[in-house]
Amino acid sequence: MTDLTIDAAASISAATAARVTRITALRERIDAIDTALIDLWQERAELSGQVGAARIADGGTRLALAREREILRRYRAALGADGVPLAMLALQAGRGRL
Numbered sequence: 001m002t003d004l005t006i007d008a009a010a011s012i013s014a015a016t017a018a019r020v021t022r023i024t025a026l027r028e029r030i031d032a033i034d035t036a037l038i039d040l041w042q043e044r045a046e047l048s049g050q051v052g053a054a055r056i057a058d059g060g061t062r063l064a065l066a067r068e069r070e071i072l073r074r075y076r077a078a079l080g081a082d083g084v085p086l087a088m089l090a091l092q093a094g095r096g097r098l
């Protein structure tokens, strides 16, 4: 290889190494976010179950539909159309399937 070719190869591999380092850092942050989301998802389901159990113990209903509508509206306002199925899964995780 000529000196020029060696320099080019070294700079390509340095750029590749920088990209790999950046991807690794971004993935570490993604993993941390996923861990936080999973923790919050499970906490939400637990709290939702407690509210439902308290309402039923008071002779109330398993569902509070006005509250569910408000939650669906909030997710849709924040996340657009994708927010609706996400909210439905969050509700289901807490109070079970309809």
Ligand SMILES: C=C(O[C@@H]1C=C(C(=O)O)C=C[C@H]1O)C(=O)O
Residues within 6 Å of the ligand: 047, 048, 049, 051, 052, 062, 063, 064, 065, 067, 068, 071, 090, 091, 094, 095
């Ligand atoms: C937790 C509750 O009970 C149910 C579960 C909800 C939820 O997971 O957010 C919302 C409404 C109810 O159908 C509540 O009334 O707040």
